[in-house]
Amino acid sequence: MNKRVRTMLFLEKLDIDLNNTFECGQNFRWKRREDGAYLGNVEGRAVCARRQEGGLLLEGALPEDEAFWRQYFDADSDYPALLRDVMDERLGAAMTDCAGIRVLNQPFYETLCCFILSANNNIARITGIVDRFCRIAPLDENGLHAFPDPRMVLEAGRDWVDSIGAGYRARSLWEAAERMADGFDGAALRHMPYEEACRTLRAFRGVGEKVADCVLLFSCGQRAAFPVDTWVERILTNWYGITGTRSQMKKLAMAHFGAYGGIAQQYLFLHAMRQKLRG
DNA sequence: GTCCAGGATACTC
DNA sequence: GAGTATCATGGA
Numbered sequence: 001m002n003k004r005v006r007t008m009l010f011l012e013k014l015d016i017d018l019n020n021t022f023e024c025g026q027n028f029r030w031k032r033r034e035d036g037a038y039l040g041n042v043e044g045r046a047v048c049a050r051r052q053e054g055g056l057l058l059e060g061a062l063p064e065d066e067a068f069w070r071q072y073f074d075a076d077s078d079y080p081a082l083l084r085d086v087m088d089e090r091l092g093a094a095m096t097d098c099a100g101i102r103v104l105n106q107p108f109y110e111t112l113c114c115f116i117l118s119a120n121n122n123i124a125r126i127t128g129i130v131d132r133f134c135r136i137a138p139l140d141e142n143g144l145h146a147f148p149d150p151r152m153v154l155e156a157g158r159d160w161v162d163s164i165g166a167g168y169r170a171r172s173l174w175e176a177a178e179r180m181a182d183g184f185d186g187a188a189l190r191h192m193p194y195e196e197a198c199r200t201l202r203a204f205r206g207v208g209e210k211v212a213d214c215v216l217l218f219s220c221g222q223r224a225a226f227p228v229d230t231w232v233e234r235i236l237t238n239w240y241g242i243t244g245t246r247s248q249m250k251k252l253a254m255a256h257f258g259a260y261g262g263i264a265q266q267y268l269f270l271h272a273m274r275q276k277l278r279g
Numbered sequence: 280g281t282c283c284a285g286g287a288t289a290c291t292c
Numbered sequence: 293g294a295g296t297a298t299c300a301t302g303g304a
Contacts, residue, residue: 118286122285172287208287
């Protein structure tokens, strides 16, 4: 066994709360340790993330991957500045309550699969399905699996996809792997106008308006995308007087919250969930 | 045992 | 375009 030097990378000037960032429903993969650090594997890069004064320490990350990780954590965006024009009392309270959220830029295929699984499902169960889905991918030194690439999924077979407890979403998972292996260009979504990107994504089975918005927001840099689920529906109705069908509400919310509305949505979403938990 | 979940789809009008 | 039944599963 080769003795390996543990590399480290420190992301400076990154005001991040790991709990708020990883437990706000945008990701189902990072694992919290007893000491509050989080283990993650992003595109095969195994790291242990730990908050430190003035930034984020990533144990196991390579120095040459600094740009990758800064992009992943959206480290160079100033959310209060981006949302200044749409600031109000509710959003301000949410941003105080949920300080340190970073809206991640996650790998496309991983995000697509996770949010296909999120449809009519709960976070605890989604996490379990994702864990089982990842068991066919290589194991890293922290004991986490990488996210499988589409080819691994196709080689594992349709019966295997049917066996991981995804229910009726298995067919959508399988077809997503087929389309990706067939050369679908997820990176192109980053440069499309929002409407076109949304239409393109919805051509995937199991991807409706809400799932498309999550994928666009969490992996394609489309920060205007505004996912409307049951929680956000209540927020828009009770706090902003926005009503109608979900599709109508989303259009109105996008018009109201603007080019970085998706970031506002994440603050509001987590804030609302917490208020419910607090009773 | 029942309820419900960060909805999508096919079908109806 | 807007309403509605149905869809598997397991955590709470």
